Amino acid sequence: MSMDPAYPQSLPCSEASNCKESSLTPVTCGPEENYPSLQMSSAEMPHTETVSPLPSSMDLLIQDSPDSSTSPKGKKPTSAEKSTAKKEDKVPVKKQKTRTVFSSTQLYKYLSLQQMQELSAILNLSYKQVKTWFQNQRMKSKRRQKDNWPKNSSGVTQKASAPTYPTLYSSYHQGCLVNTTGNLSMWSNQTCSNSAWSNQTQNVHSWSNHSWCTQSWNNQAWNSPFSNCGEESLQSCMQFQPNSPASDLEVALETAGESHNVIQQTTRYFSTPQAIDLFLNDSTNMQPEDT
DNA sequence: GTACCTTTACAG
DNA sequence: CTGTAAAGGTAC
DSSP: OOOOOOGGGTOSSOSTTTHHHHOSOGGGGOSSSSSTTTSSOTTTOOGGGGGSSOOHHHHHHHHOOSSSSOOSSSSOHHHHHHHHHHHHHTSOOOOOOOOOOOOHHHHHTOOOHHHHHHHHHHHTOOHHHHHHHHHHHHHHHHHHHHTTOOOTTTSOSSTTOOOOHHHHHHHBEEEEEEETTSOEEEEEOTTBOHHHHHHSOEEEEEETTEEEEEEOOOTTTOOSGGGGSSHHHHOEOOSSOTTOSHHHHHHHHHHHHHTOOHHHHHHSOBOSHHHHHHIIIIITTOOOOOO
16 A cells, blocks of 8 residues: 555656656656647657657557647737737746646546656656646536536436436446556446457557556447547457456455545546546445445 | 745636 | 636645
């Protein structure tokens, strides 16, 4: 339970080392930084960058994103530039906060420290960004809860209705992170039935200590917002045998969920907001919420 | 040092 | 206007 991988080790330059305390200009961090794809001057930044320096294994995972939504600026540099230019023009550099629009592909693989680090490198994002994302997700979940996220009221918001934890792994597992040691984290989502999952193709990517598992789902079965991107390539898989679909997951979840905190829970893969919500909500208790 | 929370600012 | 990445501040 000690997970403090000083991220800066193997990463090229992910750490926040850059933008955080450095200054307010994330862009200044560096060209090959992780922010490159963020905003910068798309003019000269063919975001081909997206996935260049990736290992071969990861290639599959991230290669897609033709330019989905990410396009930090691939599409409308005007706005950004405008604003930026404007500010620079007169305002004493207040703070060029540029919203990085992560591509679904990128979002698809945000995880925890270790993974985050690697991911950051892989995705060409900074560790900070990855971290921030999770943070925001947590906040988002909380807010939703507070706001009484329209869940069953009409049963509309939640495409597949928020499943409870038990249901989660039963019919909601889309991927999982398996630790070589036997520990595994999972990210789940809706519309994924065990059967479907069994049929899916399984591609295992070696990922550090963990095996990045991606399972290929049916595009149709996948309704989550995040899933609309060409995840076909980065679909998830499972490391455990296809024979033990939910079984392993359950065990793993139990083990992992019982002694993990929110952070760790977050560590699990979230493919969809709902999944995150679920995790953030029940993960702590992992009880059948069945009063 | 990190996570949590609040606020800011941008993209759709 | 909403959603969300990101900065700032605070607490552990």
